[in-house]
Structure formats: C-alpha cells, structure tokens
Amino acid sequence: MIEVNELSKRYGSTLAVDSLTFTVTPGVVTGFLGPNGSGKSTTMRMLVGLDAPTAGTVKVGGRLPHEHEVPLCQVGALLEAGAAHPGRSAFDHLHALAVTNGIGRRRVNEVLALSGLAEVAHRRSGGFSLGMGQRLGIAAALLGDPATVVLDEPVNGLDPEGILWIRDLLDRLAAEGRTVFVSSHLMREMAQIAQHVIVIGKGRLMADLPVAEFTGALSGRRVTVRSPQAAALRELLLGPDVTITTVSRTELDVEGLTSEHIGDVAAARGIPVHQLTTSQASLEEAFMKLTREAVEYRAPEFARGEA
Amino acid sequence: MTLTVPPSTGPPAGPAADPAAGRGVTLPRVIHSEWIKLRSVRSTTLALALTVVVLIGVGLISSATMGETFAKGADVDDAPFTPTSPVGATLGGVFFAQLLTGALGVLVMSVEYSTGMIRATLSAVPTRLPVLWAKTLVFGGTLFVLTLAATLIAFFSGAALLESHQVGPTLSDPGALRAVLTTPVYLAGIGVLGIAFATLLRSTALGVSVISFMVFLLDSLAGLLPSAIASDVVKVLPASAGNAFMSAQHDPDLLGPWAGLAVFCGYLALALAAATVVLKRRDA
Structure with a gap:
C-alpha cells in the first residue's frame, strides 16, 4: 500500500x-x-x-x-x-x-x-x-x-x-x-x-x-476517411466540436462525428468515399489528449497518434 | 496493511517465512556491505597495492640516494621533495602516497554518485549516516593497516640501506617510533578527507582537485600572505600539521608533533561533520 x-x-x-x-x-x-x-x-x-x-x-x-x-x-x-x-x-x-x-x-x-x-x-x-x-x-x-x-x-x-x-x-x-x-x-x-x-x-x-x-472515458471515437475529394468533404464536415486533421490530399481524420453521419453527408453531395474506418483511440492517444496541455516541450508533430 | 504482512502465496522462488524476520539495518551490516564494495572492484584493489608500492619504493630510493649526504653531515637542500633526516628518507614515499590515498578516498564516495549507485545504497539504508560511517571505517581502517605495514617495511629496509653509510635509524631514535606510527594515521586521514570532500562535492574531478590542492599547493599559496602572518597560517594547514607529527625531528617552522596531530584530527572532524549534515539533508 x-x-x-x-x-x-x-x-x-x-x-x-x-x-x-x-x-x-x-x-x-x-x-x-x-x-x-x-x-x-x-x-x-x-x-x-x-x-x-x-x-x-x-x-x-x-x-x-x-x-x-x-x-x-x-x-x-x-x-x-x-x-x-x-x-x-x-x-x-x-x-x-x-x-x-x-x-x-x-x-x-x-x-x-x-x-x-x-x-x-x-x-x-x-x-x-x-x-x-x-x-x-x-x-x-x-x-x-x-x-x-x-x-x-x-x-x-x-x-x-x-x-x-x-x-x-x-x-x-x-x-x-x-x-x-x-x-x-x-x-x-x-x-x-x-x-x-x-x-x-x-x-x-x-x-x-x-x-x-x-x-x-477519454478516447473520442475517431474516423478515418479516404476520398479523392477530401478537401471538399472537409468543408462539409466542419462544425462545432468537430476536429479534422488532414492526413494527406485524400485522407482525413475526423473526431466528433460518427462514421454514419460522415457517410450520409458524402452520399448526399455525391462525394466518392474509398474508405471509412472507425478506430478506438489507443491508450497512447487518450493519454496524449489528456496531457497535451501539460506537456512542457511539445514537438510540432506531437499530436499524431497511430490508428 | 500492517508492517509484516507476508505475500499470500509466498515470494517468487523465495522463502515463505516472514521476509523481515531477523533482518534490519545495523552498522556492522553496512560495514560488511562497504567491505564487499571495496574489495570487489579491481581498480580499487590495484590502487591500494600501488599505494603500498609507492610508499616502500620511494622510501627505498630516497634512502639509497641520501645515505651519502647524511654521512657527510652536509646541509641538505630545503627543496620540498628532499628528506631532511634519515627517518624522513625512509618515509619519503608519504609525499606521493598521500595523493593516492586522497584520490582513492574521493573515488570511494564519488563513484556512488557518478554511477547512480548512491540511490540504491541510500534506498537500502534510508537513515543514510551509517553509509558514511561505514565507508570511513572500512576505507580508513584498510588504509591504516596497509600503510602501517608498508611504512614498517619502508622504515626497516630503508634503515638497512642507510646503515651502509652508518646513518641507519632505529625505532628507538628520538621521534622515530612516533613518525612510523603516525604516518599511516596521516595517510588514512587524507583518505577519509577524500571521502568527506566527495560527499560534499559529489564529483570525482572536483574532489581530487580539491584534495591535491590541499596537500600540494595550499601551503605555498599561504606563503604568499604578508610575512607577519604567513608562517602562523602555514603551520595550521593540514599538510603542515601532518608534517609536524610525521617528522622525527622537530622543525621550528611547524607546530609541535601532538599539537599538529590535534589540528589534523580537527580538520577530519570538521570535514566529516560537514559531510554528515549535507548527506543527511540533501536530496540524493
């Protein structure tokens, strides 16, 4: 003890x-x-x-x-x-x-x-x-x-x-x-x-x-979206409490929205979606989220966890 | 949880009985630990052997070379390395051996800090002070025994060399026995000062520098003071105090032998007291 x-x-x-x-x-x-x-x-x-x-x-x-x-x-x-x-x-x-x-x-x-x-x-x-x-x-x-x-x-x-x-x-x-x-x-x-x-x-x-x-408790669900029109999709998804990370020209990481919602939005606007994956945040990501503000010396690319 | 709750299914591959039974930190146990540490590192053992070799070897060389000078009754040089008496010639190795014992004393403690071992040592003995006492007793004691043996060998073999010029000293000569018995006290004392300095400074380089400065340069530096006070100051410095009791013949520039010994022990007590306070209070 x-x-x-x-x-x-x-x-x-x-x-x-x-x-x-x-x-x-x-x-x-x-x-x-x-x-x-x-x-x-x-x-x-x-x-x-x-x-x-x-x-x-x-x-x-x-x-x-x-x-x-x-x-x-x-x-x-x-x-x-x-x-x-x-x-x-x-x-x-x-x-x-x-x-x-x-x-x-x-x-x-x-x-x-x-x-x-x-x-x-x-x-x-x-x-x-x-x-x-x-x-x-x-x-x-x-x-x-x-x-x-x-x-x-x-x-x-x-x-x-x-x-x-x-x-x-x-x-x-x-x-x-x-x-x-x-x-x-x-x-x-x-x-x-x-x-x-x-x-x-x-x-x-x-x-x-x-x-x-x-x-x-600490992990937000994160959705990975691959689309040839990622930039356009990003504009449609943005909103309060939504965090979108542009991974590449064709890939987005979305936090704060369900995969169903994202798929519906894309379908309504005719944006092709090549991949739509939900990932449970790892302990590492949960931890980083929790301590982000507590890290004294943060590297610029620090917040990118693995899927 | 109470103090002695044994793990429910027994320790991994260990005794099933209460692990704390019959155990506990005692000074003799910490002394045993420090003895294991001292003898288990080859470089320490070699440096101790080197101290003995230097003490005997330099004594033999200066006995062999000074015999003729003493036999002629010529005035000897006042240079720092030159012995002024036959007894001094046989014990000529002290001047160099003190650097070895001082540096070794520093290492015995500073290596705990440089390797990080101090954390394990103090976790095992959270009251801390037994570690300092044990190191002092084990290392000081080992140095005393080794350098006493070396001093006796240096004295008798040097005396035999000097006797070829009919100037060989014996233990019954005035001051000879005192010189032979206090030389190991001085050398062990310098080693203990090394332990104390290393405890205060936690650095091998700093500790060795300070102890070399103290035994080799401090007296010369004090000589630069205004002449009215210079000789009084020099007298009470550690190396001069040591010379006062290790010289067979009284030198008017030095304290009397017993006053010198008292001053030297005063430095030891002071350094150990400071080390005690710092070790107890400082974060490790």
Whole structure:
C-alpha cells in the first residue's frame, strides 16, 4: 500500500510535484503515466526517501521512508537503470546491497536466477546490455522480497522477450498480494502491463482509474476517411466540436462525428468515399489528449497518434 | 496493511517465512556491505597495492640516494621533495602516497554518485549516516593497516640501506617510533578527507582537485600572505600539521608533533561533520 498525501516538491522555481494525492493498492499492477518531466521520477524518489518532500507525505505500508526497520523488505525500488559500478560483478553488487539489511547470499542467488542473470552473475556489470542492466536493477528491487515494488521505467531497453518477462513477473508479484507501482511514458507497454493507472502531467494528478476506463472515458471515437475529394468533404464536415486533421490530399481524420453521419453527408453531395474506418483511440492517444496541455516541450508533430 | 504482512502465496522462488524476520539495518551490516564494495572492484584493489608500492619504493630510493649526504653531515637542500633526516628518507614515499590515498578516498564516495549507485545504497539504508560511517571505517581502517605495514617495511629496509653509510635509524631514535606510527594515521586521514570532500562535492574531478590542492599547493599559496602572518597560517594547514607529527625531528617552522596531530584530527572532524549534515539533508 502506497499513500501519497498532498505531496509537493519544489526545485528552485520549478514545482516538480504539485499537491499529489493518490493511493496505490496491493493486488493489482498500477501504472504511473506521464510525459517525461511530469514528476514521475521525483515522486518515486520521494517514495523511498531519496528526495524530501517540500510539503505533504508519502507512506509505504503506513510508514515514512526512514521509518522502515528493514527497508529492502518493505519497498524494493528500481529508480535508475544500470545504477551499478561497472567494475563490480552483478553478484557483488547485489550482495553489497543485501547485507545492509541482513539478507544473505542465498537470496542474492535467487534473485539472480529470477531475473535471468544467473549465468552472468560473476561478470562485471559494465559489460551488460541495457536490458541486462534493467534486469539487474529489478533483481536489486526484489532482494528483500518486498511487500511494495516500485519500478521507474522498467521496460526501457528491454527486448520483446524482456517485456514479456517483466509483464509476467509483475502479474505474479501483484497476484501474490504485493503493491506494484510501475512508471512509464510508453503507453502501449503500459496498457499491456497495468490494470490500474495514475496519470500525472506537470506534477498534477490528471486521472486515477482502471486502464479500461481510462481508454474508454477519454478516447473520442475517431474516423478515418479516404476520398479523392477530401478537401471538399472537409468543408462539409466542419462544425462545432468537430476536429479534422488532414492526413494527406485524400485522407482525413475526423473526431466528433460518427462514421454514419460522415457517410450520409458524402452520399448526399455525391462525394466518392474509398474508405471509412472507425478506430478506438489507443491508450497512447487518450493519454496524449489528456496531457497535451501539460506537456512542457511539445514537438510540432506531437499530436499524431497511430490508428 | 500492517508492517509484516507476508505475500499470500509466498515470494517468487523465495522463502515463505516472514521476509523481515531477523533482518534490519545495523552498522556492522553496512560495514560488511562497504567491505564487499571495496574489495570487489579491481581498480580499487590495484590502487591500494600501488599505494603500498609507492610508499616502500620511494622510501627505498630516497634512502639509497641520501645515505651519502647524511654521512657527510652536509646541509641538505630545503627543496620540498628532499628528506631532511634519515627517518624522513625512509618515509619519503608519504609525499606521493598521500595523493593516492586522497584520490582513492574521493573515488570511494564519488563513484556512488557518478554511477547512480548512491540511490540504491541510500534506498537500502534510508537513515543514510551509517553509509558514511561505514565507508570511513572500512576505507580508513584498510588504509591504516596497509600503510602501517608498508611504512614498517619502508622504515626497516630503508634503515638497512642507510646503515651502509652508518646513518641507519632505529625505532628507538628520538621521534622515530612516533613518525612510523603516525604516518599511516596521516595517510588514512587524507583518505577519509577524500571521502568527506566527495560527499560534499559529489564529483570525482572536483574532489581530487580539491584534495591535491590541499596537500600540494595550499601551503605555498599561504606563503604568499604578508610575512607577519604567513608562517602562523602555514603551520595550521593540514599538510603542515601532518608534517609536524610525521617528522622525527622537530622543525621550528611547524607546530609541535601532538599539537599538529590535534589540528589534523580537527580538520577530519570538521570535514566529516560537514559531510554528515549535507548527506543527511540533501536530496540524493
């Protein structure tokens, strides 16, 4: 159980986290979504006591970060990929962390096996790929067999097999009754991994709901129309609450109208239609819609999601 | 949820018992952790070995070359690298070894920041200060033991070389035993200063620069002060304070040996106190 209450963090003049309040419950995988720079990592650092809140509190298992008697057993965290000395072996890295909490070699070997690193356990971690570095970080997070697992961007750098592995692992951890809190800015992976989602933008809470509801509630239906007279059709469809994106000379993306309406309008004016497709907005699009105004540095072509 | 709720179906491939039983952060455990860190990186081990080699090697070279000068009773040069006594000749490696121990001390802490390891370290030990104490004790202790052995070897083998000119010192010579026993204190102390500086600065480059500046250049810089106060200021600088207790013969330009040791320990206490406050308060 993670309880975040009126949490704020200020760095100089920047308010990185702004009065966040949410609860992460055990038993399901909870995603933590937000664009880069939205305050996800800062929030997670405060969860394990690396950064001190400017205001508010964050409790894991009912306790403040420095109150845990056996910190690694209460909350296991991956906060930065490859946060290991490159000259030290995976085993020594994990062993050094484990012994601080009184955890022995046996558990070190267990998490090495669990994360698929048993064969490279005694190699220097400097030679590890990005994916292996992630696995090492996840192994470290699991050392204390913790009741709460916090992973910051764990999918980064993993190959498809690795993503599958982490999805299974997180499912299993949640099924065992643990609290699993996973951040990402990659919506597609998150949609596959999490059952519940907490969305932030510019340090503020934007949504806290099941993933299915998140996509359902926030996604407008979008209709893709292909027509040789796309420009003319566009003029006919324009209206209040209707957004039309001209994809190409012959293709439009229409939001705010049903495919039936569009087809009827085209037929009434004799405009040929070559394609009329309805697409459910992906989590990615729903997310972008939600955070559009919250993105600090937006690329010009940012708002084009995939169909 | 209460503190020790075990996961309902047991941990993945782990023990089914309460994972927190018998566990917890203690200073001896953090010391064990820092010992694992120290011995598990080859470059650290090599640098420690190099410190020993330098301490013995330079002592042997200066003992071999200075024997004749001391035997003639000629006035020795006042140049900074030149030992002024037979005991000083055998311990001539200190001048160079201090740079190694200082830089290594910086690295022991700064590498935690440069690799990001500090986040994992402090997540495991959220009270933080045991990490600083453990690093200080493990690294300082290791340095003391290694440099004590090296100093003894340098002293006795250097003395044997000097004896060929009938100027070989013995431990019963005035100040000789003190010099031999406090040299490792100084070298370990410089290493601990490195840890403290790195905690404050979080940068290898900055930390090494500051510690080299302190041991090699600060005294010369203070010498540029108006002559009325220059000698008083130089006396209480860390390197001069170290010379005061590591020299077998008392130099009137320096503090007395025990005053020097007290001043040196004062710097250590000050640096560690500052590191403590900063480590505790700063976001990691």
